[in-house]
Amino acid sequence: MKGIIFTEFLTMVEQAHGFDMVDTIIEKSDLPSGGAYTAVGTYAHTEIVSLVVNLSQETSTEVPVLLKAFGQFLFHSLAKGYPSFIAESTNILDFLEQVETYIHVEVKKLYPDAELPKFECSRPHSPNQLHMVYTSIRHMEDVCEGLIMGSLEHFGAHATVERQSLDDDAELFIITLP
Numbered sequence: 585m586k587g588i589i590f591t592e593f594l595t596m597v598e599q600a601h602g603f604d605m606v607d608t609i610i611e612k613s614d615l616p617s618g619g620a621y622t623a624v625g626t627y628a629h630t631e632i633v634s635l636v637v638n639l640s641q642e643t644s645t646e647v648p649v650l651l652k653a654f655g656q657f658l659f660h661s662l663a664k665g666y667p668s669f670i671a672e673s674t675n676i677l678d679f680l681e682q683v684e685t686y687i688h689v690e691v692k693k694l695y696p697d698a699e700l701p702k703f704e705c706s707r708p709h710s711p712n713q714l715h716m717v718y719t720s721i722r723h724m725e726d727v728c729e730g731l732i733m734g735s736l737e738h739f740g741a742h743a744t745v746e747r748q749s750l751d752d753d754a755e756l757f758i759i760t761l762p
């Protein structure tokens with residue numbers, strides 16, 4: 585997993601709880617990297633799991649709540665860091681479709697070792713309702729929900745987001761515009 589995910593996670597923790605908390609969870613997590621992340625480095629995704637589990641214990645907040653909050657925070661950082669990927673689209677549903685067909689394709693060109701999820705998008709019922717089927721061996725469904733919420737905020741869209749686990753280890757997100 586790319587270092588930018590870790591540096592943004594630790595930035596979020598620092599903003600919410602201060603640097604001592606960053607120090608505490610790094611120490612408690614016993615990380616192979618030692619917690620010294622650089623944005624372009626690559627680290628085991630299990631390190632983020634350890635950090636989140638320790639943050640959950642320290643703050644008495646459930647892991648899924650933290651992961652969703654992180655996804656939301658991360659979207660705004662990615663939007664600032666890669667503004668050109670977002671300027672391409674205007675409509676939120678078109679934008680979300682482009683995560684698979686354009687944004688993550690460009691990310692993979694920039695960072696060939698990036699580990700990205702797979703999205704299958706369709707609009708089976710209405711042009712105002714997007715179905716996104718998320719698949720990833722890293723199972724970051726909660727981060728994904730947060731990223732979707734962050735993009736809705738960014739686009740000022742008031743869509744509803746529903747979630748459903750599918751049989752084949754995938755998660756369906758249904759985003760519906762009013």
Ligand code: HEM
Binds near residue numbers: 666699720723
């Ligand atoms: C400007 C927009 C975006 C950029 C630049 C971007 C870039 C990235 C990068 C660099 C990673 C880390 C890859 C790694 O660690 O190896 C990542 C992971 C991920 N991205 Fe995006 N992304 C964007 C938008 C989105 C949106 C809107 C979604 C959700 C619909 C999304 C879903 C995910 C998920 C769930 C992961 C975690 C890896 C996994 O689940 O396997 N991304 N993205």
